[in-house]
Amino acid sequence: xxxxxxMEGPVTLSxxxxxxxxxxxxxxxxxxxxxxxQYPGEGLQLLLKATxxxxxxxxxxxxxxxxxxxxxxxxxxxxxxxxxxxxxxxALRRNSGYSTLTFGKGTMLLVSP
Amino acid sequence: EAGVTxxxxxxxxxxxxxxxxxxxxxxxxxxxxxxxxxxxxxxxxLLHFVKESKQDESxxxxxxxxxxxxxxxxxxLKVQPAELEDSGVYFCASSQAREGSxxxxxxxxxxxxxxxx
Numbered sequence: 001x002x003x004x005x006x007m008e009g010p011v012t013l014s015x016x017x018x019x020x021x022x023x024x025x026x027x028x029x030x031x032x033x034x035x036x037x038q039y040p041g042e043g044l045q046l047l048l049k050a051t052x053x054x055x056x057x058x059x060x061x062x063x064x065x066x067x068x069x070x071x072x073x074x075x076x077x078x079x080x081x082x083x084x085x086x087x088x089x090x091a092l093r094r095n096s097g098y099s100t101l102t103f104g105k106g107t108m109l110l111v112s113p
Numbered sequence: 114e115a116g117v118t119x120x121x122x123x124x125x126x127x128x129x130x131x132x133x134x135x136x137x138x139x140x141x142x143x144x145x146x147x148x149x150x151x152x153x154x155x156x157x158x159l160l161h162f163v164k165e166s167k168q169d170e171s172x173x174x175x176x177x178x179x180x181x182x183x184x185x186x187x188x189x190l191k192v193q194p195a196e197l198e199d200s201g202v203y204f205c206a207s208s209q210a211r212e213g214s215x216x217x218x219x220x221x222x223x224x225x226x227x228x229x230x
Contacts, residue, residue: 043223
């Protein structure tokens with residue numbers, strides 16, 4: 001079956017530090033890959049996505065590249081801000097028909113000034 | 114456009130009681146999903162409606178959970194009777210029914226935090 005594995009948190013960084021949150025997946029075929037973010041007190045928001053191998057998703061300074069050979073979709077940002085503190089979820093979705101999202105456990109990011 | 118709205122935002126109930134969660138999807142979205150995150154674990158799929166029909170309910174944990182979507186608009190998720198392990202955050206999401214929609218993520222609500230004591 002499908003599964004997503006994320007690095008354990010919390011990840012604690014100082015402002016302007018470089019961020020990497022690792023995500024690897026197991027899936028049949030070639031799914032679409034997503035990063036969702038949940039800010040404190042808010043719902044899940046789509047941060048970025050990639051629908052095929054070698055695609056790079058990007059938004060708000062965050063990037064992730066769909067790596068088929070390593071089945072990975074690591075999230076990166078060159079310089080984090082305090083406002084980036086949130087829980088980040090990696091997810092996949094099969095590219096056919098009605099398909100549901102399979103999530104990782106989430107990684108909490110805490111950025112201090 | 115209004116987003117996905119969930120009520121209540123928080124609920125604390127005693128074991129054995131009944132709780133009903135509500136989700137109002139984005140107007141015109143035929144697909145409605147329920148997901149749940151138990152503390153520290155993955156967000157897991159519960160149920161998928163297409164309009165008023167249950168397309169996939171393979172994630173429903175047991176028969177204490179009942180989801181409905183009368184008229185294909187809002188949906189309710191009832192837990193009766195609630196158990197301690199039902200505590201968690203229940204998310205609702207909706208998406209349009211269109212070709213290629215599986216390539217996109219959904220729009221999620223803010224979730225209902227359920228605590229069973």
